[in-house]
Structures are given as structure tokens and as C-alpha cells.
Amino acid sequence: MSIKSEQIEISSSDFGKMKDYVYEQLVASTVGDVGGNRMRWYPWHSAEYRFTHILNVISLSTKIAQNEGANIDQVRVSALFHDIAKFSSTQKDHAKDGADLTSAYLRENFNFPDSFLENIHKIISNHVHDGSISHLSLEERCLIEADMIDKIGANGSTLLLLRMGYDSHPPAHIMETLQKVIKRGKETLPYISTDTGYSLAYQRIQRATWLKEWVEDETPGVSELPRN
Numbered sequence: 001m002s003i004k005s006e007q008i009e010i011s012s013s014d015f016g017k018m019k020d021y022v023y024e025q026l027v028a029s030t031v032g033d034v035g036g037n038r039m040r041w042y043p044w045h046s047a048e049y050r051f052t053h054i055l056n057v058i059s060l061s062t063k064i065a066q067n068e069g070a071n072i073d074q075v076r077v078s079a080l081f082h083d084i085a086k087f088s089s090t091q092k093d094h095a096k097d098g099a100d101l102t103s104a105y106l107r108e109n110f111n112f113p114d115s116f117l118e119n120i121h122k123i124i125s126n127h128v129h130d131g132s133i134s135h136l137s138l139e140e141r142c143l144i145e146a147d148m149i150d151k152i153g154a155n156g157s158t159l160l161l162l163r164m165g166y167d168s169h170p171p172a173h174i175m176e177t178l179q180k181v182i183k184r185g186k187e188t189l190p191y192i193s194t195d196t197g198y199s200l201a202y203q204r205i206q207r208a209t210w211l212k213e214w215v216e217d218e219t220p221g222v223s224e225l226p227r228n
């Protein structure tokens with residue numbers, strides 16, 4: 001099922017304006033947050049990191065939406081705003097708070113029909129979801145799947161290695177860290193409902209597997225290192 005709504009024309013300058021707003025909001029909500037609150041273990045707990053994730057999710061979700069026949073503007077606008085309240089709200093409430101913030105901003109600055117705004121609100125509100133997503137609309141699934149896929153693959157591996165360094169883990173932990181990403185990828189697959197999302201996730205698991213194999217091949221002595 002797709003969320004029906006009239007086709008909206010969003011110009012690249014309007015989308016650029018929205019992007020600027022999201023970035024400014026992320027910067028504003030991290031200023032003074034020296035400790036990095038609940039995500040302090042991420043050294044990249046920053047507006048830049050979060051914004052990069054958002055750009056990745058826009059790209060992935062748009063790809064899924066195009067291939068699956070979803071409403072592309074609903075998906076890409078929701079992807080752009082989905083984590084806008086990530087720092088200003090709690091993890092539990094960031095989806096709903098972000099949806100409210102987005103509605104207020106879009107209403108104030110653009111002239112979109114109510115149906116479009118309602119759909120964006122719904123997609124963002126539901127992007128944090130436990131369990132099966134098969135009952136959700138296609139547009140909601142495009143965002144949720146893209147959000148999950150960005151955490152696996154070569155990018156997910158790189159981020160987890162950075163975290164490992166931040167947590168002062170020794171080099172002996174590299175292989176199990178890379179294995180964690182592969183495991184996370186495999187655990188993600190059953191929650192992916194679209195063919196496009198599945199093949200993107202599958203490709204990323206493959207990349208994470210290759211990365212681990214390549215590192216293993218290039219560091220034959222790593223298993224002999226002290227493990228503390």
C-alpha cells in the first residue's frame with residue numbers, strides 16, 4: 001500500500017533550503033553539548049556526522065522509492081527531516097518530536113497541501129519501529145529500510161572501527177568488530193520488506209564480509225596479539 005497524495009513538485013532550491021534548515025537545527029542542538037549526552041561513545045556525535053547519515057538515508061531511500069514505485073517526494077523529504085530532533089529530544093521521542101518540528105517548519109515556509117504534510121508527519125513519526133514493518137505503507141518502509149541499511153556494509157564497518165578506537169580497544173578486537181557488522185547486517189535482512197532494500201542490504205553484507213576477509217588476509221598476525 002502506498003500513501004496516496006497528489007504529486008508535489010519540490011524544486012532543488014526548495015530542497016536545498018530545507019537541507020540548510022535541518023543542518024542548522026542539528027548544529028544548534030549540539031552547541032554546548034560537550035559530553036555528547038546519550039551517544040557520548042560516538043566521537044562523531046556531531047551535526048556533521050548526523051547530517052552525513054541523513055544524506056546517506058536520502059540517497060538510499062530515494063533509490064528504494066524509485067525502484068518500488070513509492071512517492072519519491074514524500075520519501076526524500078521525510079528522509080531529510082527524520083532525525084532532526086535526534087539531539088534535541090530523547091531517543092524514544094525523537095521521531096514524534098521531529099515530525100512535529102518538521103510539520104511546523106514546512107507549514108510556515110512552504111505551501112504544501114495538508115495531505116502532503118500529514119503523510120510526512122506519519123512517515124517520520126513511524127520511522128522508529130520494532131519488529132515487522134510489512135504492515136506499514138511503502139513510503140514508511142522506504143525510510144525505515146534506508147535507515148537500517150546505512151548501519152551495515154563498508155560504512156557501518158568504518159564507523160564501528162572508529163568507535164573501537166574511541167573506546168581504546170586493542171587491535172586484537174578488529175576482527176570481532178568487523179564480524180559484528182556482518183551479524184548486524186544478517187539480523188537486519190528479515191526486517192527488509194522491499195526487493196530493492198533487500199538487494200541493497202545483501203550487497204552491503206557482502207561488502208562487510210569482503211572487508212573482514214581482506215583485513216584478515218593482510219594482518220596474519222592479528223590473532224596472536226594480546227587480547228586485553
Ligand SMILES: [Fe+2]
Pocket residue numbers: 053057082083147
Ligand atoms: Fe536515522
